[in-house]
Amino acid sequence: xxxxxxxxxPENLTPELLEGLAAAYxxxxxxxxxxxxxxxxxxxxxxxxxxxxxxxxxxxxxxGFVGYGMLDASVVGDIFAAPNAVSLxxxxxxxxxxxxxxxxxxNHAGDVMSANMAMKMAEREGIKVKSxxxxxxxxxxxNAPINDRRGLAGxxxxxxxxxxxxxxxKSLDEVYAVAEKFNKRIATLAVAMTGCTHPQNGNxxxxxxxxxxxxxxxxxxxxxxxxxxxxxxxETATEMFNKLANAVELKAGEKVFLVINGTGACTPMEMSIxxxxxxxxxxxxxxxxxxxxxxxxxxxQEMAGFQMILCVVDDEQIKALNAKSDTxxxxxxxx
Amino acid sequence: xxxxxxxxxPENLTPELLEGLAAAYxxxxxxxxxxxxxxxxxxxxxxxxxxxxxxxxxxxxxxGFVGYGMLDASVVGDIFAAPNAVSLxxxxxxxxxxxxxxxxxxNHAGDVMSANMAMKMAEREGIKVKSxxxxxxxxxxxNAPINDRRGLAGxxxxxxxxxxxxxxxKSLDEVYAVAEKFNKRIATLAVAMTGCTHPQNGNxxxxxxxxxxxxxxxxxxxxxxxxxxxxxxxETATEMFNKLANAVELKAGEKVFLVINGTGACTPMEMSIxxxxxxxxxxxxxxxxxxxxxxxxxxxQEMAGFQMILCVVDDEQIKALNAKSDTxxxxxxxx
Numbered sequence: 172x173x174x175x176x177x178x179x180x181p182e183n184l185t186p187e188l189l190e191g192l193a194a195a196y197x198x199x200x201x202x203x204x205x206x207x208x209x210x211x212x213x214x215x216x217x218x219x220x221x222x223x224x225x226x227x228x229x230x231x232x233x234x235g236f237v238g239y240g241m242l243d244a245s246v247v248g249d250i251f252a253a254p255n256a257v258s259l260x261x262x263x264x265x266x267x268x269x270x271x272x273x274x275x276x277x278n279h280a281g282d283v284m285s286a287n288m289a290m291k292m293a294e295r296e297g298i299k300v301k302s303x304x305x306x307x308x309x310x311x312x313x314n315a316p317i318n319d320r321r322g323l324a325g326x327x328x329x330x331x332x333x334x335x336x337x338x339x340x341k342s343l344d345e346v347y348a349v350a351e352k353f354n355k356r357i358a359t360l361a362v363a364m365t366g367c368t369h370p371q372n373g374n375x376x377x378x379x380x381x382x383x384x385x386x387x388x389x390x391x392x393x394x395x396x397x398x399x400x401x402x403x404x405x406e407t408a409t410e411m412f413n414k415l416a417n418a419v420e421l422k423a424g425e426k427v428f429l430v431i432n433g434t435g436a437c438t439p440m441e442m443s444i445x446x447x448x449x450x451x452x453x454x455x456x457x458x459x460x461x462x463x464x465x466x467x468x469x470x471x472q473e474m475a476g477f478q479m480i481l482c483v484v485d486d487e488q489i490k491a492l493n494a495k496s497d498t499x500x501x502x503x504x505x506x
Numbered sequence: 507x508x509x510x511x512x513x514x515x516p517e518n519l520t521p522e523l524l525e526g527l528a529a530a531y532x533x534x535x536x537x538x539x540x541x542x543x544x545x546x547x548x549x550x551x552x553x554x555x556x557x558x559x560x561x562x563x564x565x566x567x568x569x570g571f572v573g574y575g576m577l578d579a580s581v582v583g584d585i586f587a588a589p590n591a592v593s594l595x596x597x598x599x600x601x602x603x604x605x606x607x608x609x610x611x612x613n614h615a616g617d618v619m620s621a622n623m624a625m626k627m628a629e630r631e632g633i634k635v636k637s638x639x640x641x642x643x644x645x646x647x648x649n650a651p652i653n654d655r656r657g658l659a660g661x662x663x664x665x666x667x668x669x670x671x672x673x674x675x676k677s678l679d680e681v682y683a684v685a686e687k688f689n690k691r692i693a694t695l696a697v698a699m700t701g702c703t704h705p706q707n708g709n710x711x712x713x714x715x716x717x718x719x720x721x722x723x724x725x726x727x728x729x730x731x732x733x734x735x736x737x738x739x740x741e742t743a744t745e746m747f748n749k750l751a752n753a754v755e756l757k758a759g760e761k762v763f764l765v766i767n768g769t770g771a772c773t774p775m776e777m778s779i780x781x782x783x784x785x786x787x788x789x790x791x792x793x794x795x796x797x798x799x800x801x802x803x804x805x806x807q808e809m810a811g812f813q814m815i816l817c818v819v820d821d822e823q824i825k826a827l828n829a830k831s832d833t834x835x836x837x838x839x840x841x
Contacts, residue, residue: 173736175700175810176699176810177697177742177772178738178739178775178779179740184775187778187779188775188779188782190778191783191785192778192800194785195778195781195797197796197797198828228773362512364511365510370773370775381510384510403513404512436771437808438511438770438805438807438808439565439570439802440523440562440565441511442526443525443526443527443530444519444523445512445526447522447523447525447526450526460529460530462530462532463531465527465530466835467774470774473771473810475771493533497839499800503839504838504839505839
């Protein structure tokens with residue numbers, strides 16, 4: 172049985188998809204050395220570069236956020252597999268500069284291992300690089316050990332906030348501080364109605380019964396502990412929003428930026444209905460959802476689910492989220 | 507059996523999703539009279555307004571393209587159902603102006619009927635309005651009668667091109683001419699691997715066997731005549747691109763803007779692989795794919811498929827496609 176996917180040879184998925192992405196957005200990005208996506212027009216060398224790494228299969232993440240105002244480069248692995256340290260080092264070398272590099276690492280074992288190795292090698296070569304770990308998944312509980320807190324799509328608004336600081340000409344320590352401040356007040360929780368198919372081997376990466384959903388499912392089908400019978404949109408939104416609000420210790424009078432990130436087959440219709448309920452829940456808590464995103468930023472193949480990303484923000488961060496950017500999947504005209 | 511969708515009461519789908527959309531993008535849009543999406547900041551009255559109409563369930567279309575540089579308003583029906591003429595008239599009344607209104611109508615029976623009735627009523631009230639019909643689907647053949655040529659997602663780049671002309675202050679006749687010139691050289695063909703579920707009644711709106719796909723399937727599961735065994739991405743892209751190229755009489759030396767519009771569960775990974783092949787096919791014909799979009803612009807619930815939209819463009823149209831816009835789902839920083 173062939174998979175119900177528009178693909179060619181499974182071993183060529185990643186290079187083919189990256190070539191397609193670069194062909195569609197030639198004004199914004201280009202592909203180097205096969206698996207490094209960089210800006211079509213590089214940022215000035217006296218500004219901090221922002222780089223990330225991650226497996227393919229989650230498009231548009233992460234490469235779709237390379238461009239003015241966000242990432243300088245994305246170093247891509249194979250499907251659901253981190254790039255190796257040598258590939259990442261090649262990416263870091265391209266951006267060696269006195270201003271330094273901020274490396275954004277999502278908390279998954281392979282990514283962390285490649286990042287740690289590449290950072291050591293880079294430092295030996297005199298490349299100035301500082302890393303920041305995104306581990307905003309709360310499915311294992313807010314006090315879970317770090318290994319149980321995965322990096323989900325919260326990295327994407329973080330790229331935006333850090334990217335704005337870098338474009339402004341802030342130093343590496345300042346860009347890091349801006350990113351870390353944002354990082355401390357974001358929390359993400361995923362939910363899935365269906366699993367999905369690994370596009371290389373055709374195997375399901377998670378399975379759910381016909382009447383089941385699961386809150387907390389990870390980006391590769393990792394269990395999240397929240398399996399239940401199917402709930403309504405409002406019930407699902409309420410359970411998830413309250414858990415996230417608790418995790419970030421949301422207080423009356425605060426402002427939030429909310430992202431409903433579709434992971435595949437979930438319709439923007441459904442995500443909008445979920446967003447509506449969250450805005451109501453926030454209002455009941457005396458909190459304002461100032462704005463947000465309802466879109467696919469980081470997918471898990473055709474999984475029918477979404478990630479809810481709650482970011483508590485101040486006016487400066489709202490400004491950064493709206494600062495000018497020009498990437499394939501997050502463009503802002505600026506304020 | 508409950509549907510695997512995050513919804514509440516089926517009869518509230520449309521108002522709830524529109525409220526959610528407005529809550530996420532308050533800087534760009536607002537909701538009026540329950541089912542009319544307008545810009546948060548209106549366009550100056552001395553410029554031509556651009557309005558469209560259509561059923562819900564296809565998010566982000568059509569309301570996601572309201573904002574600076576594109577639509578002034580989207581008048582929304584219920585799921586897969588055109589708004590009635592009275593609703594549309596209410597939308598037209600809001601934009602009564604000496605500069606006039608361009609009404610973009612997708613060729614579906616209900617939309618056309620509402621548009622014709624509302625236009626007559628509007629004209630009686632002295633509202634200046636001119637309509638343009640988008641019917642760029644080629645699944646029935648390029649010489650098929652107009653009733654068999656549906657309006658698909660080609661309307662969205664058309665909104666962009668017409669929107670840019672309107673922002674420039676062009677007259678209604680000029681904006682119409684710009685839109686009609688673009689309209690003449692676009693063609694769209696859809697493909698699906700799976701059907702999808704009607705979110706109000708839970709019924710499948712199309713069904714495909716486990717080893718089948720269908721080229722030409724319409725936006726509501728309408729048959730397209732191209733049922734076959736599953737093909738590879740490259741085979742699918744080749745068949746579709748060649749048909750589209752033939753339909754628009756693509757010639758060496760011309761430039762194209764290509765959109766791969768995901769209709770639901772098709773991953774951006776797959777769509778990028780398809781885009782890559784199209785860019786190669788174009789090159790073989792001596793044609794340059796200058797840029798494009800790989801994204802969900804108009805969905806058909808969770809259908810695993812895409813629409814390929816080929817737009818033959820000149821430099822002025824490329825400029826219009828890149829002119830400044832600020833809508834929830836198509837933002838450009840301008841050139």
